[in-house]
Amino acid sequence: MSPVATGIDPDAPAPRELYRDPVYDGATDPTVVESPDGWFLFYTQRRATHxxxxxxxxxxxxxxxxxxxSDDGLRWTYAGTLEPETGGLMLRxxxxxxxxxETHWAPEVIHDGIRWRMYLTEIDGVPTQWPGHQRRIVEYASDDLRTWTRRGPLTLASDRVIDAAVARCPDGRWRVWYKDEAADSTTAVAVSDDLDTWHAEGTAIGGRPHEGPFAFELGGHWWLLTDEWRGMAVHRSSDAVSWQRQGGTDAVILGEGGDPAGGIQIGRHGSVVVTGDEARLYYFTHPWWDGSELADADERTHRRSAVHVARLHVVDGELTAQR
Structure with a gap:
């Protein structure tokens, strides 16, 4: 059903939205961190309304x-974009x-105990089609989340890698999970003792193609979310190395979609901030697209996206999400 048919104004706030990009209305792949200077939201600024x-x-x-x-992680104000400078990036x-x-996608931001690190997907130029273009994950470092020094690309499984997620695991080692498009768009993993040298550990999550992995610890378990473009699959682990899918091969969270007027659409690529025994999952949706065919719909309108948030809890050993 198109937005016109439902009487929805795509320029108006979407139901339940947390944040919309005021420039191109294409905020996707959100990652959120809390710092002594407040909350920061980093996201891919797609050019949806260009x-x-x-x-x-x-x-x-x-x-x-x-x-x-943001002061609280819930009410957000646009601050600008990370722009290339000599040797890195700067918030402008x-x-x-x-x-x-150059194309910048899907930032992952962590604190290593000393400084901030960002793992950014970079693509040369502005491709007009999906295949045929190298994609790399590049590390940057910062002391203030505003000025970033480029440290260089990670050596990973292929030259078609995007969507990094980085965490320190129970064995004391760091791991990066990422989408390897050269391996049927599944999640590969590499390991490091010092965040300088990385060694491939193979496939972390195989099966159905997916993207946007994110790993975190909550309720005595490790969890890894992956975006299957129909909701997020949930994987559980005791060591952040071996994973078991929650609920079977077809189970997802945030898989509901429907009439845009209801404000409930499929949850896509996000990140998690843990606070005590619960967590916030920041993710994006296409508010005016329910996931159906676009042949008879306003494709430009459906490109728009919005950031939402859900509460995560662990109940009887399973991860639950409440929008």
Whole structure:
């Protein structure tokens, strides 16, 4: 059902939305961190409403990393974009440049006990189609979440890698989980003792194609979420190395979708902030698209996205999500 048929104004706030990008209305892949200077939201700033982004899927490329700020993690204000500077990136207020020559996707931001580190997907140019373009995960470091020094790309399983998630595991070692598009779009993993040198550990999550892994500890278990484009699969582990899917091969959380007026659409690629015995899952949706075929719908409208939040709890050994 199209937004026109339901009487929805796509320029108006979407039901239940937490944040919308004020420049191109394409906030996706959110990652949220709490710092002594407040909360920071980093996200892929897709060019959903750009008047002329280019042909094909150029609107998904040519993106910068958008940044928003908050005092409580719930009410957000746009702060600008991370723009290339000599040797790294810097937060600049306002919209990105009209012309860009590189694509930035899916930031992962962690604190290693000394400084902040960001693991960013970079793609040369502004591709107009999905295949045929190298994708790499590059590390940056920062002391203030505003100025980032480029440390260089990670050596991973292929040159088609995106969507990094990084955590320190029970064995004291760091692991990065990521989507390897050269391996049927499944989750690969690499391990490091020092965050400088990485060694491949093979496939962490296989099976149905997916993207956007995120790993965290909650309620005495480790959890890894993956985005299957129909909701998020949940995987549980005691050691963050061996994973078992919760609920079987078809089970997902945030898989509900429907009429856009209800404000409940499929939950996509997100990140988790743990506070005590509960957690916040920040994820994105397409508010005006229920996931059905776009042939008879307003595709430009359906490109728009919004960041939402859900509460996560562990109940009887299973992860539950409440929008």
């Amino acid at each position: 008047p002329d982004p280019g042909p094909g899927v150029a609107w998904v490329h040519g993106s910068r990393i958008g940044v928003a700020r 207020p306002g919209p990105p440049p009209a012309e860009v020559d």
